[in-house]
Amino acid sequence: MKAVVLSDWGDASNFSVQDVPNPAIRPNEVLVRVRAFGVNPADFKTRSGTAPYAKAYTHPIILGWDMAGDIVAVGSEVTDFQQGDAVYGMVNFPEPGQAYAEYVAAPADNLALRPAKLTYEQAAAAPLxxxxxxxxxxxxxxxxxxxxxxxxxxxxxxxxxxxxxxxxxxxxxxxxxxxxxxxxxxxxxxxxxxxxxxxxxxxxxxxxxxxxxxxxxxxxxxxxxxxxxxxxxxxxxxxxxxxxxxxxxxxxxxxILVHTSGDDLRTINKLIDAGKLHIEVSQVLPADQMAEAHRQLESRRTTGKIVLHF
Ligand SMILES: NC(=O)c1ccc[n+]([C@@H]2O[C@H](COP(=O)([O-])OP(=O)(O)OC[C@H]3O[C@@H](n4cnc5c(N)ncnc54)[C@H](OP(=O)(O)O)[C@@H]3O)[C@@H](O)[C@H]2O)c1
CATH class of the missing domain: 3.40.50.720 (NAD(P)-binding Rossmann-like Domain)
Structure with a gap:
């Protein structure tokens, strides 16, 4: 699969799109074909090495926690989802989520079904x-x-x-x-x-x-x-x-520090279904423009969210 790989701590020029092995799933995980992935200020703080949780990472790193896509394989312990479900979530935060990729292995309890009212881009923008x-x-x-x-x-x-x-x-x-x-x-x-x-x-x-x-x-x-x-x-x-x-x-x-929760996403889904929550995506970029996405985010002038896709 293709992924956006970070070679070292530092600025956004350390990103490149590379071919990497597809992730394997554990019994409690699902494999998601990622349709869009989001970026957050936590991403550039991790990229630069300044986020406290970045110390647990070793290079090369696939960053990214927010994503939306379709389940293509289901771990043996997973009962809430099945192949073909459209899902979204914040994966493994603050451990490496590895969502800047075509496929991601995600614990099922990090995910919720993608609300029908949201595009993949809006769903990928939302979780964190x-x-x-x-x-x-x-x-x-x-x-x-x-x-x-x-x-x-x-x-x-x-x-x-x-x-x-x-x-x-x-x-x-x-x-x-x-x-x-x-x-x-x-x-x-x-x-x-x-x-x-x-x-x-x-x-x-x-x-x-x-x-x-x-x-x-x-x-x-x-x-x-x-x-x-x-x-x-x-x-x-x-x-x-x-x-x-x-x-x-x-x-x-x-x-406070956000924690991952599929249950919270399901509660929020009810507000989305009721038309009470608009997710503003100000920009959708191709994955190879990750450096540009990070630079924009670091300007602290972003309105709503930036998402990317392969
Ligand atoms: N602890 C956690 O769990 C957690 C979770 C998520 C985010 N965060 C942190 O929370 C911060 C915000 O995240 P975010 O994703 O919302 O960032 P963001 O999207 O990059 O925020 C940009 C927005 O902030 C506005 N802004 C900047 N300075 C402002 C000020 N002094 N007063 C009012 N508005 C201002 C800008 O509006 P104008 O362009 O109009 O100035 C812009 O629209 C980041 O530092 C992020 O790392 C922490």
């Missing part, structure tokens, strides 16, 4: 981002209907799904992005849009129940300022959470 947003808002944020949530970086891969999930959960949602993304973020259903390049959230907001901060770095300090006493800050990007809590000891602040 949508699981992150879902787990942040529900498992960690305990978001309840009627509460107010601020989503920082509402136009990004995770943020645009966070906005829609929070709305589906019955919250009032405020989203930040730069002005060029205002129409897009409003189309997702936000009750209020804030252009972070012209307005400081801490000067216009207060008494917020939950901030889902997907921007990271210094934004977590501003995010903490807008919370009501007892409010929650859930961050997914790097940032000095201990310093945030020094300044706001009356809030709960947590940096």
């Amino acid at each position: 981002a949508v699981l992150t947003a879902w787990q942040a808002l529900t498992e960690h944020g305990h978001l309840e209907a009627g509460q107010t949530v601020l989503v920082q970086a509402a136009s990004g891969g995770v943020g645009h799904l966070g906005v829609q999930l929070a709305k589906a959960l019955g919250a009032k949602v405020i989203g930040t992005a730069s002005g060029k993304n205002e129409a897009f973020v409003k189309s997702l259903g936000v009750d209020e849009f804030i252009d972070y390049t012209t307005t400081k959230v801490e000067e216009v907001l207060n008494d917020i129940d939950l901030v889902f901060d997907t921007a990271g770095a210094d934004t977590i300090f501003q995010s903490a300022e807008v919370l009501k006493p007892g409010g929650r800050l859930i961050s997914i990007a790097y940032g000095a959470m201990d310093k945030v809590l020094d300044k706001r000891p009356d809030i709960t602040a947590e940096r």
